[in-house]
Amino acid sequence: MLHLEIITPDKAVFSGEVDTVFVPGTKGAFQVLKNHAPIISTLGKGEVRYRIASKEVAFLVEGGVVEVAQNKVRVLVERILEEA
Structure with missing residues (x-):
């Protein structure tokens, strides 16, 4: 498993x-x-997009940065345009 964080300047998504x-x-x-x-x-x-078991969730983003290290994924995005 991976630990995922999706963060905008306003909130942790x-x-x-x-x-x-x-x-x-x-x-x-x-x-x-x-x-x-x-x-x-x-x-x-x-x-x-991320998948947990057979469920997939997607967000449309405008840009940002991703960091991957030691099974942790941190996605920092400027903003989420919509949930896809």
Whole structure:
């Protein structure tokens, strides 16, 4: 499992354990699974999605940053445009 945090300047949108995370990197979208190598990447406009068991949740974001280290994923976004 991964610990995911999705944060905007206004509030913490989500914090919890997930199976996988998909993010819209500025150089291309990518997926984060358990034991992913550490990475910091900028995000472009697109969907941030996470999956818990068979449930998938998606948010349309305008941009931001993602940091992955030691099975923790922190997504900092400027704002969430809508829940997809």
